[in-house]
Amino acid sequence: MALRHAVLAALLDGESSGYELAKTFDAGMANFWHALPQQLYLELTKLEKDGLIQGRAVIQETRPTKRLFSVTNAGLAELERFAESSAKPAFIRDDLLIKVRAVDSASAKAVIEQLEERALIAAAKIDIFERYMERQRGDADEQAFLNSGDRIGPYLTCLRGLRYEQETADWCRQTAQILRERCAANADT
Amino acid sequence: MALRHAVLAALLDGESSGYELAKTFDAGMANFWHALPQQLYLELTKLEKDGLIQGRAVIQETRPTKRLFSVTNAGLAELERFAESSAKPAFIRDDLLIKVRAVDSASAKAVIEQLEERALIAAAKIDIFERYMERQRGDADEQAFLNSGDRIGPYLTCLRGLRYEQETADWCRQTAQILRERCAANADT
DNA sequence: TCACAATACTCAAGAATATGAGTAATAGCG
DNA sequence: CGCTATTACTCATATTCTTGAGTATTGTGA
Numbered sequence: 262m263a264l265r266h267a268v269l270a271a272l273l274d275g276e277s278s279g280y281e282l283a284k285t286f287d288a289g290m291a292n293f294w295h296a297l298p299q300q301l302y303l304e305l306t307k308l309e310k311d312g313l314i315q316g317r318a319v320i321q322e323t324r325p326t327k328r329l330f331s332v333t334n335a336g337l338a339e340l341e342r343f344a345e346s347s348a349k350p351a352f353i354r355d356d357l358l359i360k361v362r363a364v365d366s367a368s369a370k371a372v373i374e375q376l377e378e379r380a381l382i383a384a385a386k387i388d389i390f391e392r393y394m395e396r397q398r399g400d401a402d403e404q405a406f407l408n409s410g411d412r413i414g415p416y417l418t419c420l421r422g423l424r425y426e427q428e429t430a431d432w433c434r435q436t437a438q439i440l441r442e443r444c445a446a447n448a449d450t
Numbered sequence: 451m452a453l454r455h456a457v458l459a460a461l462l463d464g465e466s467s468g469y470e471l472a473k474t475f476d477a478g479m480a481n482f483w484h485a486l487p488q489q490l491y492l493e494l495t496k497l498e499k500d501g502l503i504q505g506r507a508v509i510q511e512t513r514p515t516k517r518l519f520s521v522t523n524a525g526l527a528e529l530e531r532f533a534e535s536s537a538k539p540a541f542i543r544d545d546l547l548i549k550v551r552a553v554d555s556a557s558a559k560a561v562i563e564q565l566e567e568r569a570l571i572a573a574a575k576i577d578i579f580e581r582y583m584e585r586q587r588g589d590a591d592e593q594a595f596l597n598s599g600d601r602i603g604p605y606l607t608c609l610r611g612l613r614y615e616q617e618t619a620d621w622c623r624q625t626a627q628i629l630r631e632r633c634a635a636n637a638d639t
Numbered sequence: 640t641c642a643c644a645a646t647a648c649t650c651a652a653g654a655a656t657a658t659g660a661g662t663a664a665t666a667g668c669g
Numbered sequence: 670c671g672c673t674a675t676t677a678c679t680c681a682t683a684t685t686c687t688t689g690a691g692t693a694t695t696g697t698g699a
Contacts, residue, residue: 263545264685270552280647293547300686302648323695325647344549344557348564350571351544356452356537358482358610362603363459368533375537382539407628408635414551417628421547421621428617432610439596439606446597453655469677486657491678512665514677 266343267294268304269336272314274415276331279305288389289415291422293351305330313339361436366447369440376437383430390423455532456483457493458525461503463604465520468494477578478604480611482540494519502528550625555636558629565626572619579612 271282271289282305283298296304308314313336316328332340357375364372397416398406407413460471460478471494472487485493497503502525505517521529546564553561586605587595596602 262684263543263548266545266552267548270548273552278647283647290551291547293542293544295541295543297687298647299649299688321646324645325694327647340552341557343545344552345560348545348549348568351542351546352484353482353540353542353614354452354484355482355540356455356532357540358480358607359452359456359459360533360537361610362479362607363455363462363529363533364603364606365601368530371534379537408631412554413628413632414553417553417625418547418551421550421617421625424617424621425542425614428610428613432613436606436610439602442597443602451655467677472677487677488658488679489656510676513675514664516677 263343263349264294264296264300264304265308266340267296268301268308269313269332269340270414272330272332272336273340273412276317276329278319278327278329280327291390291415291419292386292425293418293422308336312336364440366444369444373437373440373444376433376440380430380433380437383426383433386426387423387430390419390426394419394423452532453483453485453489453493454497455529456485457490457497458502458521458529459603461519461521461525462529462601465518467508467516467518469516471519480579480604480608481575481614482607482611497525500524553629555633558633562626562629562633565622565629569619569622569626572615572622575615576612576619579608579615583608583612 267290268282268286271277271286274289277285279298279302283301286301287295305314305316309316309330313333314330315333316330318326318328320326357372357379360368360372360375394403394416397419398410401410406416410416456479457471457475460466460475463478466474468487468491472490475490476484494503494505498505498519502522503519504522505519507515507517509515546561546568549557549561549564583592583605586608587599590599595605599605
C-alpha cells in the first residue's frame with residue numbers, strides 16, 4: 262500500500278505528469294522505492310479517483326497533451342495519516358547479496374565481476390546524489406540548510422541514499438578484493 | 451525468481467526443515483531478503499519437485515514428523531547458473547523513508563518517534579550480527595578467517611548487514627535530532 | 640528522407656509476495 | 670485440569686509488481 266504514498270510524496274516537490282514522474286521517480290526516491298512507468302500511471306489514476314491528487318490537462322503545441330498532477334488537501338491529510346501509522350519494517354531485496362552468500366570457488370569469478378559492476382553503479386549514484394544536495398542547499402552549509410530550509414525531507418532521504426551507496430561501493434570493492442585473493446591462493450595450491 | 455535462490459543459499463548452511471528455515475530465514479539472510487513461512491513452505495515444495503533439493507522425513511517421538519531438506523547437485527548447479535546470470539539492480543522498500551521524505555511540521559512528531567524506534571531495532575540487529583560473526587570466525591581474526599575459512603559467504607553478507615544497520619541507526623538518530631531541533635525552533639516563534 | 644529516439648500514455652496477463660485462516664499434536668505452567 | 674505456547678505444516682485468496690505489447694505524434698541525426 263505504500264507506492265501510493267511514495268507517489269504522493271514525490272508530487273510534494275511540485276506538480277508532475279506521469280511521464281515526468283516515471284523518469285525522475287527512481288532517482289528522486291533515492292534508493293528506497295522503485296516502480297515502472299506502468300505502475301505509476303496506474304497509481305496516479307487511482308489517486309485521482311480517490312481525490313488525493315488532481316490532474317489538469319496541459320495542451321502542448323508540438324507534443325501530446327499531458328496531465329499534470331498535484332496533491333490535494335485530502336492527499337496531504339492522507340500523508341499525515343500515513344506518517345502516524347506504524348511503519349512496516351523495511352527490507353532490501355538484492356540478488357547480488359544472495360550470490361555472495363552462496364559464493365564458492367566455482368562461482369567466485371562471476372560474483373567478483375558483478376561486485377565490481379555494482380561498485381561502479383553505486384559510484385554513479387553517489388555523484389548524482391551529491392550534485393542534487395549541493396543544488397538544494399545552495400550557498401548555505403548543510404547544518405544551516407537543515408536547520409532553516411523548508412521541505413528538508415528530500416534532502417534527508419538523499420543523505421541516507423548517499424551513505425547507503427557509499428557503503429555499497431566500499432563493501433563491494435572490499436568483498437571483490439577478498440574473493441580475488443582467495444582465488445589467487447587457490448590457484449597456487 | 452530469487453526467493454528460490456535465497457532458499458537454496460540458506461540450505462547450503464545445512465539441511466533444514468521448513469519450520470526451522472522459517473524461524474531463521476529473515477535473520478540469516480541478514481537484511482537482504484525476507485519471506486513469510488507460507489512462502490518458504492511453498493518454495494521448498496517447488497524446489498523439491500524440480501529436484502534442486504531433496505527432503506527426508508524425520509519421525510520424532512514427541513513432535514510431529516518433519517522433513518529436512520538439503521541441496522542436491524542439481525541445486526548447486528542452479529546456484530552456479532544464478533551467480534553467472536546478470537543481477538537485477540537491488541532495491542529497498544522502506545515506508546519510513548517515504549515518511550521522512552514527506553515530513554512537515556504536522557507529521558514531525560510521529561516521524562521522530564518512528565525514527566527512534568527504528569534506531570533501536572537496528573541496534574538489536576547489530577548485536578545479533580556481531581555475535582554471529584564472532585561465533586563464525588572463532589579464534590581467528592577477521593582477516594585470517596576471510597582468507598582461509600571455507601563458506602565465507604554468510605560472513606560477508608552479514609558484514610554488509612551489520613554496516614547497513616549501523617548506517618541506519620546513525621542516520622535515524624541524526625535525522626530525529628534535526629527534526630527535534632526544528633520542532634523546538636518552530637515552537638519558539 | 641528515413642529510420643530512430645523521445646514524448647505521453649494504455650491495456651492485459653502473468654509472476655511474485657502477502658494475508659488470513661486452518662489442522663493437529665505435545666509441552667509446560669499455575 | 671485447563672490454558673497457552675510450540676512444533677510442523679497446508680490451503681486459498683488477495684494484493685502488488687513485472688513483463689510485454691500497443692497507440693499516436695513529433696523531433697533529430699545520418
